[in-house]
Amino acid sequence: METTKVKRDSFTTGLGVIAATLGSAVGLGNIWKFPALTGLNGGAAFIIIYLLSTLMAGLPIMISELLLGRRSKSDALTTFRVLYPKRESWALIGAAGVVSAFLILAFYTEVAGWVVAYVFKALSGNILSSDPKVTGAAFERLITDPYQSILWQCVVLVYVGIIIILGVSKGIESTTKKLMPVLFLILVLIGIRNLTLPGAAAGLNFLFHPDFSKVTGAVVLTAMGLAFFKLSVGMGTMITYGSYFRDDQNIPMTAVRVMLADLTVSILAGIAIFPAVFTYGFKPEAGPSLLFITIPAVFSQMPFGRVFVVAFFVLGAIAATGAMLSIMEVPVAYLHQRFGVSRVKATVLTVVLLALIGSTAALSNSVLANFKVFGMTMFDLYDFLTSNLLMPLGGLFICIFVGWVWGKEKVAAVLSNDGALHNSAVISIFLFIVRYVAPVTILVILLRGLKII
Ligand code: PFF
Numbered sequence: 001m002e003t004t005k006v007k008r009d010s011f012t013t014g015l016g017v018i019a020a021t022l023g024s025a026v027g028l029g030n031i032w033k034f035p036a037l038t039g040l041n042g043g044a045a046f047i048i049i050y051l052l053s054t055l056m057a058g059l060p061i062m063i064s065e066l067l068l069g070r071r072s073k074s075d076a077l078t079t080f081r082v083l084y085p086k087r088e089s090w091a092l093i094g095a096a097g098v099v100s101a102f103l104i105l106a107f108y109t110e111v112a113g114w115v116v117a118y119v120f121k122a123l124s125g126n127i128l129s130s131d132p133k134v135t136g137a138a139f140e141r142l143i144t145d146p147y148q149s150i151l152w153q154c155v156v157l158v159y160v161g162i163i164i165i166l167g168v169s170k171g172i173e174s175t176t177k178k179l180m181p182v183l184f185l186i187l188v189l190i191g192i193r194n195l196t197l198p199g200a201a202a203g204l205n206f207l208f209h210p211d212f213s214k215v216t217g218a219v220v221l222t223a224m225g226l227a228f229f230k231l232s233v234g235m236g237t238m239i240t241y242g243s244y245f246r247d248d249q250n251i252p253m254t255a256v257r258v259m260l261a262d263l264t265v266s267i268l269a270g271i272a273i274f275p276a277v278f279t280y281g282f283k284p285e286a287g288p289s290l291l292f293i294t295i296p297a298v299f300s301q302m303p304f305g306r307v308f309v310v311a312f313f314v315l316g317a318i319a320a321t322g323a324m325l326s327i328m329e330v331p332v333a334y335l336h337q338r339f340g341v342s343r344v345k346a347t348v349l350t351v352v353l354l355a356l357i358g359s360t361a362a363l364s365n366s367v368l369a370n371f372k373v374f375g376m377t378m379f380d381l382y383d384f385l386t387s388n389l390l391m392p393l394g395g396l397f398i399c400i401f402v403g404w405v406w407g408k409e410k411v412a413a414v415l416s417n418d419g420a421l422h423n424s425a426v427i428s429i430f431l432f433i434v435r436y437v438a439p440v441t442i443l444v445i446l447l448r449g450l451k452i453i
Contacts, residue, residue, distance in 0.1 A: 008073060008243070008244075008337075009167045009168035009169055009244070010168060010169065010243075010244040010245070010246070011168065011169060011172075011173050011244045011245060011246065012169050012173065013173075014246070014249065015177065016169070016173040016174075016176075016177055017173075017244075017245055017246065017249055017254060018254060018257060018258065019173065019176040019177040019180050020172050020173050020176045020177075020241060020244075020322070020325075020326070021238075021241055021254065021258050022176070022180060022257075022258045022261050022262065022322070023172075023175075023176035023179065023180060023321070023322020023323070023325065023326065024232045024237060024238075024241065024322055024323055024325070024326030024327075025230060025231050025232055025258055025259075025261075025262040025323075026180075026183065026261075026262055026265050026319050026322060026323065027108075027319050027320055027322065027323025027324075028108065028111055028112065028115070028316065028319060028320050028323065029226070029229050029230050029266075029323070030230070030262070030265045030266045030269045030319060031269045031273075031291065031315070031316055031319060032111065032288070032290075032291050032316075033226060033229065033230075034226065034230065034266040034269065034270065035207065035266070035269050035270040035273050035274065035290075036284070036290050037222060037223075037226060038050075038207060038270060039206050039207055039270075039274065039284045040214075040284075041214050041215070041219045041222065041223070042210065042211040042212060042213070042214035042215050042219065043205075043206065043207055043208055043209045043210055043211055044207075044208045044209060044210035045210040045211055045212045045214065045215055046214075046215070046219065046223055047208075048210070049215065049219070049220055049223040049224075050223040050226055050227055051263075053220075053223055053224040053226075053227040053441070053445070054227045054230075054231065054259060054263075056433065056437050056438060056441045057224065057227065057228070057392075057395060057399075057437075057438045057441050057442050058224075058227040058228055058230070058231045058233055058259070058395075059231070059255055059256070059259050060399070060430060060433045060434050060437075060438050061228075061231075061233040061234060061238075061395040061398055061399060061438065062231050062232075062233045062238050062255045062258075062259070063251055063252055063255045063415075063430060064398050064399065064401075064402040064434060065233060065236070065237075065238030065239045065242055065398060066238050066239075066241070066242035066245060066251045066254070066255060067242065067251060067402065067411065067414045067415060068080075068083065068239050068242060068398075068401075068402065068406075069238065069239040069240060069241065069242025069243035069244075069245070070242045070243065070245045070247070070249075070251065070414060071083060071410070071414045072239075072243060073243050074243055074337060075094070075236075075239075075240055075243065075330070075333035075334040075336075075337045075338065076093075076094040076097045076098065076235075076236025076237075076239045076240050076330055076333070076334060077091050077094030077095055077097070077098060077236070077334050077338065078091075078094070078334070078337055078338060079094060079236075079239050079243070080093060080094055080401070083406060083410075084401075084405065084406065090397075090401055090405070093236070093394055093397045093398060093401065094236050094239070094334070096235070096390060096393070096394055097234075097235040097236025097237070097239070097330060097394055098236070098330055098331050098334055099390070100234075100235035100236075100386050100390045100391065100394065101235060101236070101237070101327045101328070101330040101331055102331065102353065102354065102357055103357075103382040103385060103386050103390070104235075104327055104382070104386050105324065105327050105328060105354050105358065106354065106357045106358040106360065106361045106378075106382050107358075107361040107378075107379045107382045107383050108320070108323070108324060108327070109153050109156045109157055109160075109324065109354065109358050110149065110152075110153050110358060110361050110362045110379065111288070111320070112156045112316075112317070112320040112324060113149070113151075113152030113153040113154075113155065113156045113362070114139075114142060114143065114152065114288070114292060115291075115313055115316040115317050115320060116152060116155060116156060116313075116317050117142060117148070117152045118292065118296070118309075118313040118316075119310060119313040119314055119317055121138070121142075122296065122306065122309040122310045122313055123310055125306060126138065127139075127296045127309075128296060128300040128305065128306055128309060129296070129297060129300060130280075130297055130300055130301045131297065132282065132293055132294065132297040134297075135292075135293045135294075135296045135297045136289075136293045138296075139288075139289075139292040139293050142292075143288075143365040143366070144365050144366045144369075145366065146362075146363055146366040146367050149362040149363065149365070149366065150359055150362050150363070153355070153358050153359070153362045154355055156320075156324070157351050157354055157355055157358070158351065159321075160321070160324045160325060160328055160351075161328070161347050161348070161350070161351040163175050163321075163325055164325060164328050164329060164332055164343070164347045165343060165344050165347050167343065168244050168329075171325075172325050172326075172329065175321065175322075175325070176321075176322045176325070179318045179321060179322065180322070182318060183265070183315060183318045183319060184265075186311050186312075186314065186315045186318075187265065187268045187269065187272055187315060188268065189311070190272040190308060190311060190312060190315070191268050191271045191272045193302070193308065194271060194272050194273070194274075194275040194276050195271065195275060197275045197276055197279040197302075198279050199275050199276070199277070199278030199279030199280070200275040200279075202274075202275075202278035202279075203271075203273075203274030203275030203276070203277060203278045203279070204271070204274070204275065206274050206278065206284055207267075207270045207271070207274050217445075217448040217449050217451070218449055218451075220445050220448065220449060221388055221445055221446065221448070221449020221450070222388070222449075224392060224441075224442070224445045224446075224449075225387035225388045225391065225392065226387070228387065228391040228392060228395055229386075229387045229391065230262060230266070231258075231259060231262065232323070232326055232327075233391065233394075233395055233398075234390070234391030234392060234393070234394035234395035234398065235330070235386070235390065235391055235394050236330050236394070237326045237327060237329070237330055240326075240329050240330050240333050241326060241329070243333070247417065247418075248417060248420065249417075250417070250421060251414070251415065252415065252423070252426055252430065265319075272312075273290070273295065276298045276299060276302065277290075277294060277298055279298075280297075280298050280301050282294050282297065282298055291316070295309070295312055296309050299312060328347075328350060328351075328354075331346075331350045332346045332347050332350050335349060335350070360378040361378050361379040361382055363378075364377035364378045364379040364380075365377075365379075388449065388450075389446075389450075392442050392445070392446050393446070395438070395442055396438075396439055396442045396443065396446075399434050399435075399438045399439045399442070400439060402434050403431065403434040403435035403436075403438075403439070404435060408431060411427070411430075411431065412427045412431075415427050415430060
Protein backbone atom coordinates (compact mmCIF):
# COMPACT_ATOMS: atom_id res chain seq x y z
CA MET A 1 0.00 0.00 0.00
CA GLU A 2 1.72 3.13 -1.19
CA THR A 3 0.40 6.17 0.59
CA THR A 4 2.44 9.29 0.76
CA LYS A 5 3.11 10.57 4.24
CA VAL A 6 2.14 14.18 4.68
CA LYS A 7 1.79 16.18 7.85
CA ARG A 8 -1.91 16.42 8.63
CA ASP A 9 -3.81 19.39 9.89
CA SER A 10 -6.89 18.74 12.11
CA PHE A 11 -9.73 20.44 13.96
CA THR A 12 -8.46 21.91 17.18
CA THR A 13 -11.42 22.23 19.56
CA GLY A 14 -14.63 20.33 20.32
CA LEU A 15 -16.62 23.39 19.32
CA GLY A 16 -14.69 23.63 16.07
CA VAL A 17 -15.52 20.00 15.29
CA ILE A 18 -19.23 20.69 15.78
CA ALA A 19 -19.11 23.94 13.78
CA ALA A 20 -17.35 22.33 10.82
CA THR A 21 -19.50 19.20 10.80
CA LEU A 22 -22.71 21.16 11.22
CA GLY A 23 -21.42 23.57 8.60
CA SER A 24 -21.23 20.64 6.21
CA ALA A 25 -24.73 19.40 6.98
CA VAL A 26 -26.39 22.80 6.89
CA GLY A 27 -26.48 24.15 3.38
CA LEU A 28 -28.64 24.98 0.44
CA GLY A 29 -30.38 21.68 1.14
CA ASN A 30 -32.07 23.24 4.18
CA ILE A 31 -33.32 26.24 2.28
CA TRP A 32 -33.71 25.09 -1.27
CA LYS A 33 -34.65 21.42 -0.90
CA PHE A 34 -36.13 20.62 2.52
CA PRO A 35 -39.00 23.15 2.79
CA ALA A 36 -40.20 22.79 -0.79
CA LEU A 37 -39.93 19.00 -0.88
CA THR A 38 -41.76 18.77 2.44
CA GLY A 39 -44.56 21.04 1.32
CA LEU A 40 -45.04 19.27 -1.98
CA ASN A 41 -44.77 15.69 -0.79
CA GLY A 42 -47.24 15.52 2.05
CA GLY A 43 -45.97 17.90 4.78
CA ALA A 44 -45.57 16.13 8.10
CA ALA A 45 -45.98 12.76 6.35
CA PHE A 46 -42.81 13.52 4.38
CA ILE A 47 -41.02 14.79 7.51
CA ILE A 48 -41.84 11.50 9.28
CA ILE A 49 -40.37 9.45 6.42
CA TYR A 50 -37.38 11.77 6.26
CA LEU A 51 -36.84 11.32 10.01
CA LEU A 52 -37.14 7.55 9.79
CA SER A 53 -34.62 7.49 6.91
CA THR A 54 -32.34 9.68 8.98
CA LEU A 55 -32.53 7.42 12.03
CA MET A 56 -32.38 4.13 10.16
CA ALA A 57 -29.78 5.08 7.55
CA GLY A 58 -28.44 8.67 7.51
CA LEU A 59 -27.30 8.91 11.12
CA PRO A 60 -25.72 5.44 11.39
CA ILE A 61 -23.83 6.08 8.16
CA MET A 62 -22.65 9.42 9.44
CA ILE A 63 -21.34 7.71 12.58
CA SER A 64 -19.76 4.95 10.45
CA GLU A 65 -17.95 7.43 8.25
CA LEU A 66 -16.65 9.44 11.19
CA LEU A 67 -15.36 6.24 12.84
CA LEU A 68 -13.56 5.17 9.67
CA GLY A 69 -11.95 8.54 9.16
CA ARG A 70 -10.85 8.98 12.73
CA ARG A 71 -9.23 5.55 12.80
CA SER A 72 -7.47 5.83 9.46
CA LYS A 73 -6.53 9.50 9.71
CA SER A 74 -6.73 9.45 5.94
CA ASP A 75 -8.74 10.77 3.03
CA ALA A 76 -11.88 8.99 1.79
CA LEU A 77 -10.07 6.67 -0.58
CA THR A 78 -6.92 5.87 1.36
CA THR A 79 -9.04 5.11 4.45
CA PHE A 80 -10.18 1.79 3.01
CA ARG A 81 -6.69 0.80 1.93
CA VAL A 82 -5.32 1.60 5.39
CA LEU A 83 -8.09 -0.16 7.31
CA TYR A 84 -8.44 -3.15 5.05
CA PRO A 85 -5.27 -3.66 3.02
CA LYS A 86 -6.29 -7.23 2.15
CA ARG A 87 -8.70 -6.09 -0.49
CA GLU A 88 -8.10 -2.92 -2.44
CA SER A 89 -11.52 -2.95 -4.09
CA TRP A 90 -13.16 -1.41 -1.02
CA ALA A 91 -11.37 1.78 -1.93
CA LEU A 92 -13.87 2.04 -4.79
CA ILE A 93 -16.29 3.47 -2.21
CA GLY A 94 -13.86 6.33 -1.71
CA ALA A 95 -13.30 6.69 -5.44
CA ALA A 96 -17.07 6.94 -6.00
CA GLY A 97 -17.11 9.55 -3.24
CA VAL A 98 -14.54 11.68 -5.04
CA VAL A 99 -16.64 11.45 -8.22
CA SER A 100 -19.79 12.40 -6.26
CA ALA A 101 -17.96 15.37 -4.78
CA PHE A 102 -17.26 16.71 -8.26
CA LEU A 103 -20.79 16.07 -9.48
CA ILE A 104 -22.42 17.71 -6.46
CA LEU A 105 -20.16 20.72 -6.58
CA ALA A 106 -20.83 21.06 -10.31
CA PHE A 107 -24.44 22.06 -9.69
CA TYR A 108 -24.16 23.23 -6.09
CA THR A 109 -21.65 25.97 -6.92
CA GLU A 110 -24.01 27.17 -9.62
CA VAL A 111 -26.92 27.58 -7.19
CA ALA A 112 -24.51 29.14 -4.69
CA GLY A 113 -23.39 31.48 -7.49
CA TRP A 114 -26.98 32.63 -8.03
CA VAL A 115 -27.33 33.15 -4.27
CA VAL A 116 -24.23 35.34 -4.13
CA ALA A 117 -25.37 37.23 -7.24
CA TYR A 118 -28.69 37.84 -5.50
CA VAL A 119 -27.03 39.35 -2.43
CA PHE A 120 -25.57 42.04 -4.69
CA LYS A 121 -28.66 42.38 -6.83
CA ALA A 122 -30.85 42.76 -3.74
CA LEU A 123 -28.49 45.34 -2.27
CA SER A 124 -28.80 47.45 -5.39
CA GLY A 125 -32.57 46.94 -5.43
CA ASN A 126 -32.30 45.28 -8.81
CA ILE A 127 -34.48 42.25 -8.16
CA LEU A 128 -37.02 43.77 -5.82
CA SER A 129 -40.58 43.78 -7.01
CA SER A 130 -43.87 42.55 -5.61
CA ASP A 131 -44.71 41.14 -9.02
CA PRO A 132 -43.46 37.58 -9.51
CA LYS A 133 -43.46 38.18 -13.26
CA VAL A 134 -40.80 40.83 -12.75
CA THR A 135 -38.74 38.73 -10.30
CA GLY A 136 -39.22 35.74 -12.60
CA ALA A 137 -37.90 37.68 -15.57
CA ALA A 138 -34.91 38.88 -13.51
CA PHE A 139 -34.05 35.29 -12.55
CA GLU A 140 -34.52 34.12 -16.12
CA ARG A 141 -32.11 36.82 -17.30
CA LEU A 142 -29.48 35.64 -14.85
CA ILE A 143 -29.66 31.93 -15.55
CA THR A 144 -29.97 32.16 -19.32
CA ASP A 145 -26.96 34.44 -19.54
CA PRO A 146 -24.01 32.09 -20.09
CA TYR A 147 -21.42 34.68 -19.06
CA GLN A 148 -23.07 35.63 -15.78
CA SER A 149 -23.72 31.97 -14.93
CA ILE A 150 -20.09 31.02 -15.44
CA LEU A 151 -18.82 34.17 -13.77
CA TRP A 152 -20.74 33.70 -10.51
CA GLN A 153 -19.86 30.03 -10.38
CA CYS A 154 -16.18 30.89 -10.73
CA VAL A 155 -16.47 33.56 -8.04
CA VAL A 156 -17.84 30.92 -5.67
CA LEU A 157 -15.20 28.34 -6.64
CA VAL A 158 -12.36 30.77 -6.02
CA TYR A 159 -13.84 31.93 -2.72
CA VAL A 160 -14.22 28.35 -1.45
CA GLY A 161 -10.78 27.45 -2.84
CA ILE A 162 -9.13 30.25 -0.88
CA ILE A 163 -10.61 29.08 2.43
CA ILE A 164 -9.57 25.49 1.63
CA ILE A 165 -6.01 26.63 0.94
CA LEU A 166 -5.90 28.28 4.37
CA GLY A 167 -6.19 24.78 5.81
CA VAL A 168 -8.38 22.59 7.96
CA SER A 169 -8.05 24.51 11.23
CA LYS A 170 -7.27 28.03 10.00
CA GLY A 171 -9.59 27.82 7.00
CA ILE A 172 -12.52 25.44 7.47
CA GLU A 173 -12.75 25.38 11.26
CA SER A 174 -12.30 29.07 11.89
CA THR A 175 -14.65 30.11 9.06
CA THR A 176 -17.49 27.81 10.11
CA LYS A 177 -17.06 28.77 13.78
CA LYS A 178 -17.71 32.39 12.86
CA LEU A 179 -20.47 31.76 10.34
CA MET A 180 -22.71 29.25 12.14
CA PRO A 181 -23.90 31.61 14.92
CA VAL A 182 -24.63 34.33 12.33
CA LEU A 183 -26.68 31.83 10.34
CA PHE A 184 -28.82 30.91 13.35
CA LEU A 185 -29.32 34.56 14.25
CA ILE A 186 -30.51 35.59 10.77
CA LEU A 187 -32.75 32.55 10.51
CA VAL A 188 -34.43 33.17 13.86
CA LEU A 189 -34.96 36.85 13.06
CA ILE A 190 -36.58 36.12 9.69
CA GLY A 191 -38.59 33.30 11.29
CA ILE A 192 -39.99 35.56 14.02
CA ARG A 193 -40.88 38.21 11.47
CA ASN A 194 -42.71 35.59 9.41
CA LEU A 195 -44.64 34.19 12.34
CA THR A 196 -46.20 37.60 12.97
CA LEU A 197 -47.67 37.74 9.46
CA PRO A 198 -51.38 37.01 8.91
CA GLY A 199 -50.63 33.96 6.73
CA ALA A 200 -48.55 32.26 9.44
CA ALA A 201 -51.15 29.61 10.21
CA ALA A 202 -51.62 28.72 6.53
CA GLY A 203 -47.84 28.53 6.06
CA LEU A 204 -47.35 26.26 9.05
CA ASN A 205 -50.28 24.13 7.96
CA PHE A 206 -48.72 23.65 4.52
CA LEU A 207 -45.48 22.57 6.12
CA PHE A 208 -46.76 20.36 8.90
CA HIS A 209 -50.15 19.00 7.90
CA PRO A 210 -49.62 15.27 7.28
CA ASP A 211 -50.98 14.05 3.97
CA PHE A 212 -50.11 10.40 3.49
CA SER A 213 -51.95 10.20 0.16
CA LYS A 214 -48.98 11.89 -1.52
CA VAL A 215 -46.51 9.25 -0.37
CA THR A 216 -45.31 6.97 -3.18
CA GLY A 217 -42.18 4.85 -3.69
CA ALA A 218 -40.54 7.76 -5.49
CA VAL A 219 -41.43 10.13 -2.64
CA VAL A 220 -39.85 7.75 -0.11
CA LEU A 221 -36.68 7.62 -2.25
CA THR A 222 -36.68 11.40 -2.41
CA ALA A 223 -36.98 11.57 1.38
CA MET A 224 -34.10 9.15 1.84
CA GLY A 225 -32.00 10.93 -0.78
CA LEU A 226 -32.65 14.15 1.09
CA ALA A 227 -31.62 12.52 4.38
CA PHE A 228 -28.29 11.55 2.78
CA PHE A 229 -27.77 14.88 1.09
CA LYS A 230 -28.65 16.79 4.26
CA LEU A 231 -26.23 14.88 6.50
CA SER A 232 -23.55 14.89 3.79
CA VAL A 233 -23.18 11.12 3.92
CA GLY A 234 -22.51 8.32 1.46
CA MET A 235 -19.64 10.01 -0.38
CA GLY A 236 -16.73 10.25 2.01
CA THR A 237 -17.21 13.80 3.29
CA MET A 238 -17.68 12.57 6.83
CA ILE A 239 -14.78 10.11 6.45
CA THR A 240 -12.58 13.04 5.50
CA TYR A 241 -13.87 15.21 8.36
CA GLY A 242 -13.65 12.27 10.79
CA SER A 243 -9.95 12.09 9.99
CA TYR A 244 -9.59 15.58 11.47
CA PHE A 245 -11.51 14.71 14.66
CA ARG A 246 -9.69 14.56 17.95
CA ASP A 247 -9.33 11.13 19.55
CA ASP A 248 -11.40 12.13 22.58
CA GLN A 249 -14.37 13.37 20.55
CA ASN A 250 -17.54 11.43 21.34
CA ILE A 251 -18.58 10.47 17.81
CA PRO A 252 -22.18 9.23 18.31
CA MET A 253 -22.99 12.25 20.47
CA THR A 254 -21.49 14.63 17.91
CA ALA A 255 -23.46 13.02 15.10
CA VAL A 256 -26.75 13.20 17.01
CA ARG A 257 -26.18 16.84 17.91
CA VAL A 258 -25.36 17.75 14.33
CA MET A 259 -28.41 15.87 13.06
CA LEU A 260 -30.74 17.64 15.53
CA ALA A 261 -29.28 21.08 14.86
CA ASP A 262 -29.53 20.52 11.13
CA LEU A 263 -33.17 19.46 11.44
CA THR A 264 -33.86 22.57 13.50
CA VAL A 265 -32.36 24.72 10.74
CA SER A 266 -34.50 22.99 8.11
CA ILE A 267 -37.70 23.52 10.07
CA LEU A 268 -36.77 27.11 10.88
CA ALA A 269 -36.14 27.67 7.18
CA GLY A 270 -39.65 26.43 6.43
CA ILE A 271 -41.00 28.80 9.07
CA ALA A 272 -38.96 31.62 7.57
CA ILE A 273 -40.43 31.05 4.12
CA PHE A 274 -43.99 29.72 3.98
CA PRO A 275 -45.93 32.14 6.23
CA ALA A 276 -44.85 35.00 3.95
CA VAL A 277 -45.63 32.98 0.83
CA PHE A 278 -49.18 32.39 2.01
CA THR A 279 -49.69 35.88 3.42
CA TYR A 280 -49.13 37.42 0.01
CA GLY A 281 -51.08 34.78 -1.88
CA PHE A 282 -48.25 33.01 -3.67
CA LYS A 283 -48.00 29.39 -4.71
CA PRO A 284 -45.44 27.39 -2.74
CA GLU A 285 -43.30 26.15 -5.60
CA ALA A 286 -40.33 23.86 -5.39
CA GLY A 287 -36.66 24.35 -6.10
CA PRO A 288 -35.02 27.38 -7.63
CA SER A 289 -38.23 29.25 -8.38
CA LEU A 290 -39.23 29.30 -4.70
CA LEU A 291 -35.87 30.72 -3.71
CA PHE A 292 -35.19 33.12 -6.53
CA ILE A 293 -38.61 34.19 -7.78
CA THR A 294 -41.08 33.83 -4.94
CA ILE A 295 -38.86 34.94 -2.04
CA PRO A 296 -37.81 38.29 -3.56
CA ALA A 297 -41.41 39.01 -4.59
CA VAL A 298 -42.82 38.04 -1.20
CA PHE A 299 -40.22 39.59 1.05
CA SER A 300 -40.17 42.88 -0.82
CA GLN A 301 -43.80 43.40 0.18
CA MET A 302 -42.97 43.33 3.88
CA PRO A 303 -41.94 46.52 5.63
CA PHE A 304 -38.13 46.85 5.33
CA GLY A 305 -38.44 44.32 2.52
CA ARG A 306 -35.04 45.00 1.03
CA VAL A 307 -33.33 44.28 4.34
CA PHE A 308 -35.09 40.93 4.54
CA VAL A 309 -34.28 39.95 0.98
CA VAL A 310 -30.61 40.80 1.49
CA ALA A 311 -30.60 38.97 4.85
CA PHE A 312 -32.19 35.92 3.25
CA PHE A 313 -29.59 35.59 0.52
CA VAL A 314 -26.73 36.27 2.93
CA LEU A 315 -28.17 33.40 4.96
CA GLY A 316 -28.12 31.21 1.84
CA ALA A 317 -24.53 32.17 1.05
CA ILE A 318 -23.42 31.39 4.61
CA ALA A 319 -25.20 28.05 4.60
CA ALA A 320 -23.69 27.09 1.25
CA THR A 321 -20.16 27.98 2.38
CA GLY A 322 -19.74 25.31 5.05
CA ALA A 323 -21.27 22.67 2.79
CA MET A 324 -19.07 23.51 -0.20
CA LEU A 325 -15.96 23.55 1.99
CA SER A 326 -16.66 20.01 3.13
CA ILE A 327 -17.33 18.72 -0.38
CA MET A 328 -14.22 20.32 -1.86
CA GLU A 329 -12.11 18.96 0.99
CA VAL A 330 -12.81 15.38 -0.25
CA PRO A 331 -10.76 15.57 -3.49
CA VAL A 332 -8.25 18.03 -2.06
CA ALA A 333 -7.46 15.76 0.90
CA TYR A 334 -7.12 12.82 -1.47
CA LEU A 335 -4.77 14.54 -3.91
CA HIS A 336 -2.74 16.00 -1.06
CA GLN A 337 -2.32 12.76 0.83
CA ARG A 338 -2.15 10.25 -1.98
CA PHE A 339 0.18 12.09 -4.33
CA GLY A 340 1.93 14.32 -1.84
CA VAL A 341 1.12 17.49 -3.78
CA SER A 342 0.82 20.64 -1.70
CA ARG A 343 -2.63 21.78 -0.53
CA VAL A 344 -2.35 24.81 -2.75
CA LYS A 345 -1.67 22.72 -5.86
CA ALA A 346 -4.36 20.17 -4.95
CA THR A 347 -6.90 22.96 -4.49
CA VAL A 348 -6.00 24.77 -7.69
CA LEU A 349 -6.29 21.54 -9.66
CA THR A 350 -9.66 20.77 -8.06
CA VAL A 351 -11.00 24.26 -8.72
CA VAL A 352 -9.91 24.17 -12.37
CA LEU A 353 -11.49 20.75 -12.90
CA LEU A 354 -14.65 21.95 -11.19
CA ALA A 355 -14.83 25.04 -13.34
CA LEU A 356 -14.79 22.73 -16.36
CA ILE A 357 -17.33 20.18 -15.13
CA GLY A 358 -19.40 22.86 -13.42
CA SER A 359 -19.73 24.84 -16.63
CA THR A 360 -21.87 22.04 -18.08
CA ALA A 361 -24.33 22.64 -15.21
CA ALA A 362 -23.96 26.41 -15.41
CA LEU A 363 -24.82 26.39 -19.09
CA SER A 364 -27.76 24.02 -18.79
CA ASN A 365 -30.21 26.93 -18.90
CA SER A 366 -28.61 28.55 -21.91
CA VAL A 367 -26.20 27.05 -24.43
CA LEU A 368 -26.76 23.48 -23.25
CA ALA A 369 -30.49 23.78 -22.51
CA ASN A 370 -31.39 21.19 -25.12
CA PHE A 371 -28.60 18.79 -24.27
CA LYS A 372 -30.35 16.14 -22.20
CA VAL A 373 -29.41 12.75 -20.84
CA PHE A 374 -32.30 10.53 -19.64
CA GLY A 375 -34.50 13.55 -20.26
CA MET A 376 -32.57 15.68 -17.78
CA THR A 377 -30.29 18.67 -18.24
CA MET A 378 -26.77 18.23 -16.89
CA PHE A 379 -27.74 20.26 -13.84
CA ASP A 380 -30.69 17.99 -13.00
CA LEU A 381 -28.74 14.87 -13.93
CA TYR A 382 -25.92 15.62 -11.47
CA ASP A 383 -28.48 16.33 -8.76
CA PHE A 384 -30.45 13.15 -9.44
CA LEU A 385 -27.41 10.89 -9.85
CA THR A 386 -25.83 11.98 -6.58
CA SER A 387 -28.83 12.19 -4.24
CA ASN A 388 -30.82 9.28 -5.59
CA LEU A 389 -28.10 6.89 -6.63
CA LEU A 390 -24.48 7.50 -5.69
CA MET A 391 -25.01 8.64 -2.11
CA PRO A 392 -27.45 5.84 -1.17
CA LEU A 393 -25.19 3.26 -2.85
CA GLY A 394 -22.12 4.70 -1.14
CA GLY A 395 -24.01 4.57 2.15
CA LEU A 396 -25.01 0.96 1.55
CA PHE A 397 -21.44 -0.16 0.97
CA ILE A 398 -20.16 1.84 3.93
CA CYS A 399 -22.68 -0.01 6.14
CA ILE A 400 -21.59 -3.36 4.74
CA PHE A 401 -17.93 -2.50 5.27
CA VAL A 402 -18.40 -1.30 8.86
CA GLY A 403 -21.00 -3.90 9.83
CA TRP A 404 -19.60 -7.02 8.18
CA VAL A 405 -16.06 -6.54 6.95
CA TRP A 406 -14.04 -4.30 9.21
CA GLY A 407 -14.59 -6.33 12.39
CA LYS A 408 -16.80 -5.87 15.44
CA GLU A 409 -13.93 -5.33 17.88
CA LYS A 410 -12.43 -2.61 15.76
CA VAL A 411 -15.76 -0.81 15.47
CA ALA A 412 -16.31 -1.11 19.22
CA ALA A 413 -12.83 0.23 19.94
CA VAL A 414 -13.21 3.45 17.90
CA LEU A 415 -16.79 3.95 19.02
CA SER A 416 -15.75 3.81 22.67
CA ASN A 417 -12.67 6.00 22.17
CA ASP A 418 -10.54 2.92 22.89
CA GLY A 419 -12.43 2.08 26.06
CA ALA A 420 -12.63 5.59 27.51
CA LEU A 421 -16.40 5.77 26.99
CA HIS A 422 -18.42 2.97 28.56
CA ASN A 423 -21.11 2.77 25.94
CA SER A 424 -21.69 -0.92 25.32
CA ALA A 425 -25.44 -0.42 24.75
CA VAL A 426 -24.68 2.21 22.12
CA ILE A 427 -22.23 -0.17 20.45
CA SER A 428 -24.76 -3.01 20.30
CA ILE A 429 -27.56 -0.82 18.95
CA PHE A 430 -25.23 0.76 16.43
CA LEU A 431 -23.94 -2.59 15.17
CA PHE A 432 -27.46 -3.94 14.85
CA ILE A 433 -28.60 -0.94 12.79
CA VAL A 434 -25.50 -0.88 10.60
CA ARG A 435 -25.57 -4.62 9.91
CA TYR A 436 -29.28 -5.13 9.31
CA VAL A 437 -31.58 -2.13 9.49
CA ALA A 438 -29.68 0.38 7.36
CA PRO A 439 -28.65 -1.88 4.46
CA VAL A 440 -32.12 -3.41 4.12
CA THR A 441 -33.81 0.01 4.33
CA ILE A 442 -31.52 1.51 1.71
CA LEU A 443 -31.81 -1.42 -0.64
CA VAL A 444 -35.59 -1.64 -0.50
CA ILE A 445 -36.12 2.11 -0.88
CA LEU A 446 -33.59 2.33 -3.70
CA LEU A 447 -35.07 -0.53 -5.68
CA ARG A 448 -38.65 0.62 -5.18
CA GLY A 449 -37.87 4.26 -5.87
CA LEU A 450 -36.17 3.34 -9.13
CA LYS A 451 -39.14 1.07 -9.91
CA ILE A 452 -36.95 -2.04 -10.03
CA ILE A 453 -39.16 -3.96 -7.57
N1 PFF B 1 -25.53 18.89 3.38
C1 PFF B 1 -25.49 19.91 2.37
C2 PFF B 1 -26.82 20.60 2.22
O1 PFF B 1 -27.80 20.14 2.81
O2 PFF B 1 -26.90 21.58 1.51
C3 PFF B 1 -25.05 19.40 1.03
C4 PFF B 1 -23.90 18.45 1.03
C5 PFF B 1 -22.72 18.79 1.72
C6 PFF B 1 -24.00 17.26 0.38
C7 PFF B 1 -21.67 17.89 1.73
C8 PFF B 1 -22.94 16.37 0.39
C9 PFF B 1 -21.79 16.70 1.07
F1 PFF B 1 -20.81 15.87 1.06
